[in-house]
């Protein structure tokens with residue numbers, strides 16, 4: 001399975017954010033998307049997920065036998081950096097509701113408590129209103145949504161920054177465990193995370209996507225080299 005972006009363009013008025021961004025993302029890999037503030041990472045995710053319409057270009061999916069398909073947006077899990085959840089439900093009620101409406105998409109359904117255990121949400125908190133949850137707890141609930149439905153494409157917009165170290169490590173391991181069945185694209189500003197977790201690093205700069213050579217990932221001066229690339233391209 002491959003997710004193919006072809007010459008994606010997105011403008012906001014005069015501002016050209018994505019300019020012919022093309023890339024092929026493959027199943028089984030975790031892609032780290034790096035780019036400076038305002039580079040267009042969230043915009044790119046919105047274009048892939050269908051939350052925003054791009055001005056030009058296409059996003060298509062190729063299946064295992066290389067047949068091209070239009071994207072089925074219900075097959076995309078998008079974890080926003082700012083979680084948006086119904087605050088008037090308890091975590092438990094929300095997960096129950098989420099499972100009910102997605103039941104036909106779920107294989108290997110676990111119990112709600114097993115899902116809560118996966119992300120270490122305490123028993124007491126499960127029955128509290130989401131309104132009172134911390135940012136990290138809300139992010140955990142968002143993560144659970146894709147862990148429950150396991151969409152083919154998982155977009156994570158700076159998801160791990162609000163997690164405590166224990167949960168961040170757990171989620172990293174979970175992502176590594178499930179990656180063989182998914183295309184996972186992960187935006188982050190934390191270089192350490194990118195090197196730990198990602199198989200490929202993709203840089204978004206000046207509106208285009210570029211893959212970094214894997215030897216940069218392994219190199220000792222990775223951080224310096226990334227800094228140079230991001231600085232150079234913005235200033236160019």
Ligand SMILES: Nc1ncnc2c1ncn2[C@@H]1O[C@H](COP(=O)(O)OP(=O)(O)OP(=O)(O)O)[C@@H](O)[C@H]1O
Nearest residue numbers: 012015017035036037038039040041042043044189
């Ligand atoms: N709905 C919108 N209307 C107008 N401009 C927008 C809109 N969404 C994004 N932009 C602009 O597009 C550019 C890219 O924004 P985007 O949020 O995609 O960047 P980002 O790479 O996700 O940044 P960050 O690292 O800060 O999250 C910015 O200049 C932003 O102001």
Ligand SMILES: [Mg+2]
Nearest residue numbers: 041042043157
């Ligand atoms: Mg963003």
